[in-house]
Amino acid sequence: MQLPPSPDLSGLVKHYLIIENQAEGGLLHRFFADGHPGFVFSYADPFREYDNRMQSSSLPSSFVYGQVNRYHTLISGQRIGLLIVVMQPWSIYTISGIPGNELTNLQINCVDVFGSDGNQLQEQVLTSTNHISRISHIEAFLRKRRTNLSPELTSVEVAVQLIEQTNGNATIQTLTNTLNLTERSLERRFDKVVGIAPKQFSRIIRLQSCLKTHRQQPNLSLTELAYAAGYYDQAHFIHEFTRLVGLTPSQYEINNRRLAVNLMPLTA
Known part of the structure; x- marks a missing residue:
């Protein structure tokens, strides 16, 4: 289930995602x-x-995650109950002040990021008995933490919006010309505020745009889908897809147990 944020928080929160499911204990998931x-x-x-050495470790019951530029393999318990606050690309930096590149591919306990405020939020959310109450606590926390936008944040927001509007196909030159920045300045701001380079972010947005097109037009062939999303050809699309997802497009397609667009069990 997907829920929108309150209108005054749409600049921080994209949406809330609630995932509840029963699974076999120890089932692998791809994120x-x-x-x-x-x-x-x-x-x-x-x-x-x-991790990269195939050693497993428990994730905290509440955590902040940064930008992801590689796929992750997770192991679920039998009962899945998740409330995910999907933030805007710049939002973790906005509310924490932590440079985005220090959180890339990491999951950090809310308490370690926000101290006593994080501990209070964790207790409020995890002891609430319904989603409306959970989201109400989260939104009160976010209103308390948000800061005024700086020129640095504003320029990154404009760049992100342009990348999303063009489905990941805006060129670096277009971005630098629009923002009146050098390529190096743009990269530094993206690294600090978003956590990954603008080219990497664009590749991710292009893939997500491709998946959205496929949901809307499921009869498109891989070749048609690749060209529609701005890939050079089908081989380029398959290479990019496999590198980011860890599955081929065909393997992703036949998985009908997806919990979200970017979260799914790997085995029956």
Whole structure:
């Protein structure tokens, strides 16, 4: 279930995502980039994550996650209950002051990021008995933490919006000309505020745009889908898809148990 934020918080929050499911204990899940950081509150069984050495560790019951530029393999318990606050690309930096590149591909306990405020939020959300109450606590927290926009933040917002409006196909030259910045200045601001380079962010947005097009027009062939999304050809599309998702487009397509666009079980 997807819920919108209150209108005054739309500059920070894209949407809330509520995922509830029963699964076999120890089931592997794939999570991959969608261009947005966020918060996760787990009010059922905890998830674990495999690292690059295939060693697993438990994820906190509430955590902040930064931008993702590689796919992650997670392990669920039997009961899945998640409230995910999908933030705007710049929002974690806005409310925490932590440079985005220090959070890329990381999941950090809310308490470690926000101290006593994070601890209070965690207790409020995880002890609430309904989603309306949980979201109300989250929005009160966000209103307290948001700051005034700086020119640095404003320029990144404009760049992100242009990338999203062009489905990831805006060139770096278009961005620098629009913002009157050098390429290096744009990269530094993106690295600090968003957490990844503008080219990497554009690739992620293009893939997400491609998945959206596929949902809207499921009869398109891979070749038609690739060209519609701005890829050079089908081979380029398959390479980019596999690198970001860790699955081929065909493997993704046949998985009919997706919990979200970018979260799905890997086995039956």
